[in-house]
Amino acid sequence: xxxxxxxxxxxxxxxxxxxIKPYNPVIDTNSENKYVVSGQVTSLEGWQVVDVSMSSPxxxxxxxxxxxxxxxxxxxxxxxxxxxxxxxxxxxxxxxHEDLIPGTSYxxxxxxxxxxxxxxxxxxxxDGPPQDSVYYSLNDVPVNNSTKQMKVIQxxxxxxxxxNYSQYYKWDIIETWEYHAAQPAHFYxxxxxxxxxxxxxxxxxxxxxxxxxxxxxxxxxxxxxxVYKQFPLHxxxxxxxxxxxxxxxLVRQLALSEQAYNYWEQLRINSNEQGGLYEKQPLxxxxxxxxxxxxxxxxxxxxxxxxxxxRRYFYRDxxxxxxxxxxxxxxxxxxxxxxxxxxxxxxxxYFYFNAGVVKVLTRECVDCRKLGGTIVKPDFWPN
Numbered sequence: 001x002x003x004x005x006x007x008x009x010x011x012x013x014x015x016x017x018x019x020i021k022p023y024n025p026v027i028d029t030n031s032e033n034k035y036v037v038s039g040q041v042t043s044l045e046g047w048q049v050v051d052v053s054m055s056s057p058x059x060x061x062x063x064x065x066x067x068x069x070x071x072x073x074x075x076x077x078x079x080x081x082x083x084x085x086x087x088x089x090x091x092x093x094x095x096x097h098e099d100l101i102p103g104t105s106y107x108x109x110x111x112x113x114x115x116x117x118x119x120x121x122x123x124x125x126x127d128g129p130p131q132d133s134v135y136y137s138l139n140d141v142p143v144n145n146s147t148k149q150m151k152v153i154q155x156x157x158x159x160x161x162x163x164n165y166s167q168y169y170k171w172d173i174i175e176t177w178e179y180h181a182a183q184p185a186h187f188y189x190x191x192x193x194x195x196x197x198x199x200x201x202x203x204x205x206x207x208x209x210x211x212x213x214x215x216x217x218x219x220x221x222x223x224x225x226x227v228y229k230q231f232p233l234h235x236x237x238x239x240x241x242x243x244x245x246x247x248x249x250l251v252r253q254l255a256l257s258e259q260a261y262n263y264w265e266q267l268r269i270n271s272n273e274q275g276g277l278y279e280k281q282p283l284x285x286x287x288x289x290x291x292x293x294x295x296x297x298x299x300x301x302x303x304x305x306x307x308x309x310x311r312r313y314f315y316r317d318x319x320x321x322x323x324x325x326x327x328x329x330x331x332x333x334x335x336x337x338x339x340x341x342x343x344x345x346x347x348x349x350y351f352y353f354n355a356g357v358v359k360v361l362t363r364e365c366v367d368c369r370k371l372g373g374t375i376v377k378p379d380f381w382p383n
Contacts (some may be wrong), residue, residue: 009296035066036051036055036300037050037110037120037289038050039091040305041306042307042308046094047094049090049091049092050090050092053089061212065089067085067113069085069113071091072109073093073095073108076122079099083261102128102307103127105123105124108120117292118290118291118299120288121303123257125257126255127307128308131253133157137156138238138320150239153238153321154233156232158228159228159229163226169220169261170260170264171253171254172216173216174211174212174249174250175206175252177235177248178206179242179326179373180245181204181205181364181365187274191347202375203369205369206368208373212253215268219265238318239324244323246315248312248314248317250311254306255308255309257309257319263288264302285300286298300368331359331360333357333359333360
C-alpha cells in the first residue's frame with residue numbers, strides 16, 4: 001500500500017520539521033558506568049521490587065541491567081528479606097502486612113557480581129490517609145499557542161490528610177483502555193483474491209496499558225492544613241482512542257518521607273519537561289545510595305518506604321466523547337495498475353467492497369494489535 005504509506009511518511013516528515021524549541025537541562029554528563037539502584041517498600045502486602053542497572057550516556061539512554069546481584073531489604077528491627085532475581089536486573093520479595101508497618105525504617109543492600117556493596121540509608125515509612133476523590137473536567141486548550149483549540153480531559157485528585165499523616169505525597173498512574181479495529185478481516189489478496197467466511201473478528205478488540213510518565217508530587221508543609229484540593233494529574237486529547245469505549249485508571253497514592261519527597265521533586269522538575277521520567281533510567285540526581293566498597297564512586301537512584309493507597313477507576317459514555325477509529329486506519333481504491341502495485345512482502349492485502357468498488361485497508365483497520373495493544377483481556381476488566 002505504497003500510496004497510504006506515503007501519506008504516513010509525509011505526516012511524519014511534517015512532524016520532524018516542525019518548529020521545536022530544544023530544552024537542555026543541566027545534567028551531570030559524567031554519569032556513565034555508574035550503578036543505578038531504585039526501589040521501594042510500600043505498606044501494601046505484596047511484591048517489593050528493587051532494580052539494579054548501569055547508567056548510560058545521556059545522549060543515548062538505554063537500560064543496562066545488572067544480573068547476578070545479591071539483594072536484601074533490612075528494617076530497623078533487625079529483620080532481613082532476601083530478594084530473588086525475577087528478570088535481568090529486577091529483584092523481588094513478597095512481604096506480608098506484619099512486616100510493612102508505618103513507623104518502621106527500611107534500607108536496601110546490594111552486593112554486585114564484582115563484590116561491591118551498595119547500600120541506601122534507612123528511610124522511615126510514614127503513615128498516609130486513604131485515597132480521596134479523583135474526578136475530571138473537559139477543557140478547551142490552545143494548540144501550539146494559536147487561536148485553535150482542542151478539548152482535553154483533565155484529571156484531579158483531592159488529598160485529605162488531616163491527622164497524624166505525612167505532609168509529602170507522590171502519585172503514580174497506570175492507564176488501560178479498550179479500543180477496536182474498524183472492521184473484521186473479510187477479504188484479502190495474497191496473489192489471489194480470498195474471502196474469509198465468516199469474517200474474522202478475533203483481532204478487533206484490544207486493550208492498551210501504559211504508565212503515565214509524568215511525576216506528580218505535592219507537599220502540604222507550607223499550608224495551614226494537611227489538605228490539598230483539586231491537584232492536577234494527567235490530561236489528554238479526548239479525540240484519541242482512550243475514551244471511545246472504556247477507560248480505566250489505576251492511581252497509586254504514596255505517602256513519603258521528606259527526604260524521599262525531595263528526591264522525587266527534583267526528578268519531577270528535571271523529567272516532566274523531557275517527556276517523562278520512566279523512559280530509560282533516573283537522571284543523575286543525588287539519591288540515598290552509597291558505594292560502601294568504593295566510597296569515591298557515586299551511585300544513582302533512591303530506595304524509599306511509603307504508605308500506599310491504591311484505587312482503580314473506570315470511565316465510559318462521557319458526554320461529548322464518541323468512539324474514535326484509530327487515525328492509522330486508512331482506506332483507498334486500487335491504483336492504475338491494480339494488485340500489481342503491491343509487493344509480495346506486503347501480503348496479505350486486506351480490502352472490502354463498497355458499492356462494488358474495492359477499498360484497500362491498512363492492517364490497523366482489521367488488526368488492533370498493530371497499534372501496540374493486546375487481544376488478551378485484563379483480569380480486572382468488566383464484562
